[in-house]
Amino acid sequence: MTEPRKRQPSRKELPGAPWEALVVEILTDRPRLDGAACAGRAELFDPAEDDEHPDSVSFRHLAAQKVCLYACPVLDECRAWAETEKPRGAVLGGLIPKSTRLTARGDAA
Numbered sequence: 265m266t267e268p269r270k271r272q273p274s275r276k277e278l279p280g281a282p283w284e285a286l287v288v289e290i291l292t293d294r295p296r297l298d299g300a301a302c303a304g305r306a307e308l309f310d311p312a313e314d315d316e317h318p319d320s321v322s323f324r325h326l327a328a329q330k331v332c333l334y335a336c337p338v339l340d341e342c343r344a345w346a347e348t349e350k351p352r353g354a355v356l357g358g359l360i361p362k363s364t365r366l367t368a369r370g371d372a373a
Contacts, residue, residue: 295345301336302328311353311361325360332358 302309308328312321332339332355343357353361 295341297338297342299337300342301331305331309355325355328355329358329360 305328308324308331310324312318332342336342336358339358343359346356346359349356355361
């Protein structure tokens with residue numbers, strides 16, 4: 265069972281240079297997903313670029329979802345974390361953002 269989330273310290277409370285504090289803030293309370301199938305494949309999971317065609321985004325995100333659903337040994341832990349994070353346009357835990365899902369006609373939803 266996962267522990268309840270603890271309050272994250274503000275950047276002002278963290279020791280070191282500002283960039284060190286930012287890295288600590290980003291990595292605090294993130295699950296360790298050792299063996300995750302997405303490791304090294306960020307380009308599939310990332311949100312859409314400003315100039316990226318919607319079909320390209322949908323293709324990438326479907327490929328990312330397949331990596332999660334068919335190859336990831338830590339899918340359950342990742343999905344539990346993703347549901348608390350509300351990702352903005354990125355695929356996490358096999359969950360495709362609504363904005364990049366295809367309809368039956370192939371149009372973005």
